[in-house]
Amino acid sequence: MDTIVALAKGRGFVYPGSEIYGGLANSWDYGPLGVELKNNIKKAWLKKFVQESPYNVGLDSAILMNPETWVASGHLGGFSDPLMDCKSCKTRHRADKLIEDYVAENGLNDNPAAMSDEEMMQYIKDKG
Structure with a gap:
């Protein structure tokens, strides 16, 4: 894993989050190539699972929500x-x-x- 991380850092894909301030475990910032890779994956995913599907629609909502949202949607009860x-x-x-x-x-x-x-x-x- 260390070899992969070193390669990804060296080529500008990812950097440990807040690295210049001592880092934050398990958080990563995308470098220039990482941003491009992430955007390409996102575009491919949206095309396949949203644009080409009659059952799905796109939605971009906040990750942090009132807990009642997760209860009402059924996610907490076994979605x-x-x-x-x-x-x-x-x-x-x-x-x-x-x-x-x-x-x-x-x-x-x-x-x-x-x-x-x-x-x-x-x-x-x-x-x-």
Whole structure:
């Protein structure tokens, strides 16, 4: 790890945060090349997961929020979006969306919101 950090620092990708003041453990500042790399990764991620997806939208909100925000959103109570990878087409899908699409196409009343992650996975395996 020390070799990688030394290489990244030497080439201007990252620097330890507040290094000239003694540093701050586990915090890093991006150097000139690090900023460019981070921006390129961010652009690629936004293109793939927001612009190319009918289910996602972009949102840029504060990281520090009133704790009630996290409670109301379900993040503190066990928030999860179970994902499944299709081995044949090499794409990733949300399990609940796969079930919703299947239910709509087949006129069923099954509700993925009422299913646990395990139940959704089993449902998808059973329906094939």
